Amino acid sequence: MAASMPVWTRFYPAGRTVVREGDIGDSMFVIVEGRVAVMRQPDAGSGTTVRELSTGDFFGELALVTDCRRTASVVAVERTVLLEFSRAGLEEAGARHGIQEAVVRMTCQERLLADAFRDTPLLAELSPELKLELGSAFVPCAVEQGELLLTRGKPGTALYVLLRGRCAVFHTHNDGHTTPYPDLEEGAVFGEVSLLRGRPASATVKAATPCTLLRVERDVFRKFFLGEPALRRALVRLGLERMTRTLQVMVRSPYSMCSD
Known part of the structure; x- marks a missing residue:
């Protein structure tokens, strides 16, 4: 040729x-x-x-x-x-x-x-019919190491499913110190707390490695996800578990008494 x-x-x-x-x-x-x-x-x-x-x-x-x-x-x-x-x-x-x-x-x-x-427990539990219906909501995207996906104090714009790579999660205090949370590994879902509660993100999420993700925009999330009771319950449960872990990390942090 x-x-x-x-x-x-x-x-x-x-x-x-x-x-x-x-x-x-x-x-x-x-x-x-x-x-x-x-x-x-x-x-x-x-x-x-x-x-x-x-x-x-x-x-x-x-x-x-x-x-x-x-x-x-x-x-x-x-x-x-x-x-x-x-x-x-x-x-x-x-x-x-x-x-x-x-x-x-x-x-x-x-x-x-x-x-x-297959790899995301929350999604693996969904019915085949719901998986088919939600398929068009997910848009693949790639980010390089160091790119911010969520910023503490700013409204979340999307729900993410981490397919490949690893993301760092941390809380930045007003005095500049940071409190790290456990990293997000492949299969993690994040961004749901801000979208469900309509509030700014409670932590910053940054790509620790090059990452491949599926992204669901906020308006699409409201259309497809909030109207599905089973999925909404699963996301609320995930959000509550994540907030509980966040509080535990903050209590153990030496900067938990600092003004935020």
Whole structure:
């Protein structure tokens, strides 16, 4: 294939890693021949296989649809032939290879939601019907390390589900000292307290690593979430548990007597 074309043919022997979780990506892949394993590796080790893909399937689309980092590693299970598409390649040549951009976006959304519903306890308990209804409310987004998602004292603008990465949570006192709370790990839901109570956020949440999240805007949250009694109860319960933990941390803090 000509070097100027934004589509390339790649050959991978069994056991070779095609993409690695956490890396920045700017292309997606279509399997022409062979089979790959999609693996999650939250910690060092062999990882967990989430799914296997074979001829005709594609992967890596999240990097093109949302600019998020790779959310999983993909390893060739057997000798595998791939077509690699840049963003321009998908736009120019995707249809010729049977890959429609609308299908890519829909599949990306479905895979992210499957991750969220599998790994987030609050969402995993929902009925299949409710999961289907709420699917369009979640919008994938990526943030880099250090980006603020919630700021203490300011109204929250969204509900978040943390799919990949880790977020730091802390309370900043008027004298400048901070009280840290336990970090938010993958599968955490946050931002619900401010949205449910209509009050400013009680703590600051900052990305401790590059993060991939699902975001529900405030107006969408009110439309989809507050009208579902089971989901509202679950969110209220989560909010109460979080506020209880916050009070316990504040009581133990040496700065709990400082003026806020």
